[in-house]
Amino acid sequence: MTVDTLMTNKKSWDEAAPRFFGRNPLPEYGPLAPREDELNLFGDVSQLKVLEMGCGSGHSLQYLQQRHAGELWGIDLSSVQIETAKTLLSQANPQAKLFESPMELDPGLPHDYFDIVFSVFAIGWTTNLEKTLANVHRYLKQGGTFIFSWEHPLYNRIKNTEGVMTIEKSYLEEGPYVHEAWSQPAIMQQYKVSSYLNALINAGFQIEKVVEDVCKPDEIQEHHVNGWYSLEKAKVVPTTMIIKCKKPVEAGTFYPG
Numbered sequence: 001m002t003v004d005t006l007m008t009n010k011k012s013w014d015e016a017a018p019r020f021f022g023r024n025p026l027p028e029y030g031p032l033a034p035r036e037d038e039l040n041l042f043g044d045v046s047q048l049k050v051l052e053m054g055c056g057s058g059h060s061l062q063y064l065q066q067r068h069a070g071e072l073w074g075i076d077l078s079s080v081q082i083e084t085a086k087t088l089l090s091q092a093n094p095q096a097k098l099f100e101s102p103m104e105l106d107p108g109l110p111h112d113y114f115d116i117v118f119s120v121f122a123i124g125w126t127t128n129l130e131k132t133l134a135n136v137h138r139y140l141k142q143g144g145t146f147i148f149s150w151e152h153p154l155y156n157r158i159k160n161t162e163g164v165m166t167i168e169k170s171y172l173e174e175g176p177y178v179h180e181a182w183s184q185p186a187i188m189q190q191y192k193v194s195s196y197l198n199a200l201i202n203a204g205f206q207i208e209k210v211v212e213d214v215c216k217p218d219e220i221q222e223h224h225v226n227g228w229y230s231l232e233k234a235k236v237v238p239t240t241m242i243i244k245c246k247k248p249v250e251a252g253t254f255y256p257g
């Protein structure tokens with residue numbers, strides 16, 4: 001875990017939090033991506049214990065609260081985001097448990113506990129994908145589900161210059177990079193799709209679904225489109241990657257659900 005990177009990102013997120021208030025939360029998975037209403041990856045969440053990694057302003061947790069989730073938990077690096085989420089969720093669900101913590105660390109969350117761990121456009125901030133996935137695996141019950149979305153790893157490799165798409169940087173090059181669309185320094189991590197899939201497999205997950213589609217033209221909303229996410233570019237390269245996987249039930253375990 002790179003402490004300097006986390007400090008830089010925490011500062012940037014504390015400043016950027018108001019701009020991201022309620023931006024693309026569930027049922028959206030990301031800009032110009034298919035929505036949960038269409039994909040139904042979560043299924044019926046009634047009474048389920050759910051945890052969000054990088055919960056931001058808390059709007060995705062609020063959506064699951066409205067779908068009658070049993071327990072809402074979230075962690076986020078930014079103290080401003082956590083305070084915002086606490087305020088948002090305080091009326092409808094004062095029991096929601098929100099922790100200011102990098103997802104690379106376990107702030108003392110219960111293990112073998114959650115039905116669903118999820119993350120909407122936050123996982124690519126982690127400075128240690130392996131540790132983060134090991135934490136997610138530890139928090140989930142056997143048979144529990146992990147769902148996450150992140151910017152498709154090809155998206156920032158392609159540059160759109162007035163409709164002409166060029167490869168900006170090698171898709172094969174992985175590691176930290178400073179995101180050009182951010183005004184403050186913000187360091188994200190680049191991994192290939194195969195690195196995500198292999199990291200999940202190595203952490204013990206069974207992959208159930210991988211989505212790389214773009215949303216249908218009639219579902220496009222104004223707030224999806226900005227300088228970074230353009231319709232023109234989204235016609236040829238996916239903006240978002242969505243992965244659903246499972247922590248398998250160990251053989252010989254009686255597990256009522």
Ligand SMILES: C[S@@+](CC[C@H](N)C(=O)[O-])C[C@H]1O[C@@H](n2cnc3c(N)ncnc32)[C@H](O)[C@@H]1O
Nearest residue numbers: 013025054055056060077078102103120122125
């Ligand atoms: C684009 S926002 C996603 C917000 C939220 N998931 C939603 O649906 O509205 C990304 C979030 O990841 C958080 N974040 C960045 N790096 C993190 C880290 N290492 N550990 C935990 N959270 C992190 C940021 O503070 C920010 O709130």
